[in-house]
Amino acid sequence: MGLETIFGKSWATSKMEYVINWARKFSFFDYPFVTACCGMEFMSTFASTYDIARFGAEFPRFSPRQADVLFVVGTVNQKLAPVLRMTYEQMVEPKWVLSFGACATSGGFYDNYAVVDGIDKIIPVDVYIPGCPPRPKAVLDALIKLQEHVQREKLIK
Amino acid sequence: MKIMELAGIIKEKFEKSILSSSVFYDNETIVIRKEDVFDVIKFLKDEQSFDFLMDVTAVDYKGYPDRNDETRFEIVYNLFSYKNNKRLIIKTLVDEKDLTVNSITSLYHSADWHEREVYDMFGIKFINHPNLKRILMYDEFVGHPLRKDYPFKKRQPRINLRDVGKNEEEE
Amino acid sequence: MSLENNITKLEDGRLVLNMGPSHPAMHGIVRIILTVEGERVVNSEVEIGYLHRGFEKTCENSNYNQIIPYTDRLNYVSPFINEVGFVMAVEKMMGVELPERAKYIRVIMSEISRMTDHLTCIAANAMELGAFTPYFYLINARELLYQSGDMASGGRVTPNYFRIGGTSFDLTPDFIEFTKNALKKVDSYLSDTRKLLERNRIFYDRLKDTGKITREDAVSYGFTGPLIRSVGIDYDVRKYSPYLVYDRFDFEIPVADGGDNYARFLVRMEEINQSRKIIEQALLQLPDGPIDVDDYSVRLPQKDEVYGSIEGLISHFKLTFEGPKTPKGEIYFAVEGANGELGYYIVSDGTHKPWRVKVRPPCFPVTGALPRLINGGYIADIVATFGQINMIGGELER
Numbered sequence: 001m002g003l004e005t006i007f008g009k010s011w012a013t014s015k016m017e018y019v020i021n022w023a024r025k026f027s028f029f030d031y032p033f034v035t036a037c038c039g040m041e042f043m044s045t046f047a048s049t050y051d052i053a054r055f056g057a058e059f060p061r062f063s064p065r066q067a068d069v070l071f072v073v074g075t076v077n078q079k080l081a082p083v084l085r086m087t088y089e090q091m092v093e094p095k096w097v098l099s100f101g102a103c104a105t106s107g108g109f110y111d112n113y114a115v116v117d118g119i120d121k122i123i124p125v126d127v128y129i130p131g132c133p134p135r136p137k138a139v140l141d142a143l144i145k146l147q148e149h150v151q152r153e154k155l156i157k
Numbered sequence: 158m159k160i161m162e163l164a165g166i167i168k169e170k171f172e173k174s175i176l177s178s179s180v181f182y183d184n185e186t187i188v189i190r191k192e193d194v195f196d197v198i199k200f201l202k203d204e205q206s207f208d209f210l211m212d213v214t215a216v217d218y219k220g221y222p223d224r225n226d227e228t229r230f231e232i233v234y235n236l237f238s239y240k241n242n243k244r245l246i247i248k249t250l251v252d253e254k255d256l257t258v259n260s261i262t263s264l265y266h267s268a269d270w271h272e273r274e275v276y277d278m279f280g281i282k283f284i285n286h287p288n289l290k291r292i293l294m295y296d297e298f299v300g301h302p303l304r305k306d307y308p309f310k311k312r313q314p315r316i317n318l319r320d321v322g323k324n325e326e327e328e
Numbered sequence: 329m330s331l332e333n334n335i336t337k338l339e340d341g342r343l344v345l346n347m348g349p350s351h352p353a354m355h356g357i358v359r360i361i362l363t364v365e366g367e368r369v370v371n372s373e374v375e376i377g378y379l380h381r382g383f384e385k386t387c388e389n390s391n392y393n394q395i396i397p398y399t400d401r402l403n404y405v406s407p408f409i410n411e412v413g414f415v416m417a418v419e420k421m422m423g424v425e426l427p428e429r430a431k432y433i434r435v436i437m438s439e440i441s442r443m444t445d446h447l448t449c450i451a452a453n454a455m456e457l458g459a460f461t462p463y464f465y466l467i468n469a470r471e472l473l474y475q476s477g478d479m480a481s482g483g484r485v486t487p488n489y490f491r492i493g494g495t496s497f498d499l500t501p502d503f504i505e506f507t508k509n510a511l512k513k514v515d516s517y518l519s520d521t522r523k524l525l526e527r528n529r530i531f532y533d534r535l536k537d538t539g540k541i542t543r544e545d546a547v548s549y550g551f552t553g554p555l556i557r558s559v560g561i562d563y564d565v566r567k568y569s570p571y572l573v574y575d576r577f578d579f580e581i582p583v584a585d586g587g588d589n590y591a592r593f594l595v596r597m598e599e600i601n602q603s604r605k606i607i608e609q610a611l612l613q614l615p616d617g618p619i620d621v622d623d624y625s626v627r628l629p630q631k632d633e634v635y636g637s638i639e640g641l642i643s644h645f646k647l648t649f650e651g652p653k654t655p656k657g658e659i660y661f662a663v664e665g666a667n668g669e670l671g672y673y674i675v676s677d678g679t680h681k682p683w684r685v686k687v688r689p690p691c692f693p694v695t696g697a698l699p700r701l702i703n704g705g706y707i708a709d710i711v712a713t714f715g716q717i718n719m720i721g722g723e724l725e726r
Binding site (some may be wrong): 033034035036037039040041043044047048049062063074075077078079083086109111112113114115132133135 | 349350352357377378379380381382384385397398400401404405448451452463464467468469470471474485486497687721
């Protein structure tokens with residue numbers, strides 16, 4: 001029972017929260033922070049074979065101020081760490097972070113003096129993608145996971 | 158031209174400068190005195206047409222079996238002659254007490270970055286280098302990572318890193 | 329950084345601009361500090377090191393087999409060539425002679441890598457200059473080659489396929505058929521791209537006469553690969569000191585004059601063609617036979633040997649825990665990478681771990697010459713030049 005019964009099929013009722021989250025999850029504007037090898041699979045994912053446009057996230061904004069998903073693609077070392085934090089801080093809310101590949105997630109197999117072992121030591125992360133580098137299908141899977149995550153979010157925290 | 162001939166030519170020109178010469182896995186190597194690095198390479202470039210400087214690197218021999226620590230570092234210049242299709246490795250020994258060697262930036266443009274990398278990774282200073290500063294590491298970094306006494310996993314973060322163990326909402 | 333000094337020059341109308349490290353128009357993380365006068369670049373300084381991952385130190389702490397996956401990630405656009413360079417350097421130290429089939433497999437995979445590298449370079453370059461369609465064409469072509477590499481090795485970008493003394497496993501039965509078809513499709517994608525780019529007014533104008541360098545400077549900067557061939561020097565390791573079986577194939581080294589970005593683009597396009605020719609010949613000539621040396625001190629034994637014989641078990645144990653052992657000494661060995669001469673300088677102290685590994689990355693001297701290439705041009709030319717020098721962070725900073 002709802003307004004549909006009174007006004008016919010030209011109406012739909014929903015929760016405000018649901019609609020806003022629904023709109024957000026299908027219109028990600030992502031900022032690719034591409035550093036290393038994973039960038040190659042990132043390119044593949046964005047090209048026509050795998051076609052990330054099907055999920056509404058095909059349009060990279062190359063300014064963090066216009067983006068709402070930060071893709072951290074590849075290894076982040078100590079020299080780059082301040083740059084990544086600065087990029088993250090420039091993004092406006094709401095924002096999500098996707099850690100692309102083993103290096104961004106945990107430093108990967110670069111356990112040495114130069115590399116930060118996981119970008120979650122620098123910024124908070126929402127979705128981790130395993131793989132070195134992850135295959136495009138894994139990236140799409142992670143994107144769907146992120147969409148589910150966004151759909152579950154509360155507007156008022 | 159065989160390695161012995163080339164070594165002979167250099168020997169004629171620069172007395173006492175050649176310490177040894179050898180061929181190892183097709184790599185012809187000549188070890189020269191540190192003082193003569195610039196002159197010998199200039200001679201090789203101008204008169205033996207070694208026009209490419211492919212690489213400059215260093216090796217830290219601290220703790221290498223059967224080798225004394227006095228000549229701890231070796232600098233390796235990798236020359237290539239396009240005309241003669243010939244490769245030559247020039248090496249020189251650098252003492253830990255005096256970590257300087259003449260720069261060859263005025264001979265080859267490519268030496269600029271290669272020497273900066275050697276300085277960054279090993280702390281060997283190049284005299285007359287126009288812009289000798291760190292290239293791969295950041296300025297705050299203390300020490301030279303490729304030296305054998307630098308610990309493999311000693312990190313020097315530039316910014317304060319988050320403590321991931323804690324739950325954020327509880328903070 | 330001389331940033332402060334440059335700011336004081338602002339009085340004469342100059343500006344100091346910062347480009348990077350994470351810049352939209354550049355597909356790598358490199359920082360360029362520009363001094364500009366209007367739209368002209370007066371001076372520039374390149375700062376690298378944002379992808380320094382400690383490869384060389386890691387090598388000193390790993391045994392020879394463990395290093396192979398790390399070499400994949402040096403030039404991640406052409407991983408097979410990196411592996412070939414490293415394993416061949418070690419094999420030369422150990423005095424291992426490969427069987428024929430393994431040599432052919434290495435050639436085929438190397439050339440597939442060279443094609444993916446050039447395709448990626450041109451695709452990214454075209455995209456950054458505003459031509460989006462060629463990007464899709466070329467990435468689709470690259471995708472086919474990735475699938476072909478995937479079929480053989482089980483990995484798309486970082487295959488970890490070659491071993492010291494051979495290959496991890498043989499080519500799959502349908503690899504040859506698939507690769508032949510893929511090459512045909514790549515060719516058609518490539519000819520479409522040619523039509524779109526080669527005589528495209530915008531693309532031509534942005535590449536022609538930008539990023540120019542003279543022959544003498546290119547030599548002095550130590551350029552190799554497509555960049556040295558674009559100034560008219562036909563230096564190619566495959567011809568000048570042939571390794572594997574490159575001397576058995578009929579292929580040419582494309583050379584262009586001009587030393588500008590357009591010449592580099594033409595050289596790269598033609599090299600893709602030549603690589604395709606090499607692969608086609610190699611697939612025809614591919615002999616049957618073993619893919620590994622029959623020497624348990626080098627190469628892991630087959631599984632039935634491990635479970636069936638004590639020698640196999642012991643050598644499996646030794647190779648897994650200690651790795652192969654090289655004699656004391658040092659070696660410099662170079663292969664032709666996609667960007668130029670890729671050399672490995674390895675010093676061994678006679679144990680299972682190398683004493684020192686130094687990679688001679690082809691794009692290191694090239695990036696060192698970047699100020700020379702962009703000074704005097706427009707800011708917009710930086711994008712074109714940076715795309716064409718094909719800087720790969722992994723091998724540049726290791």
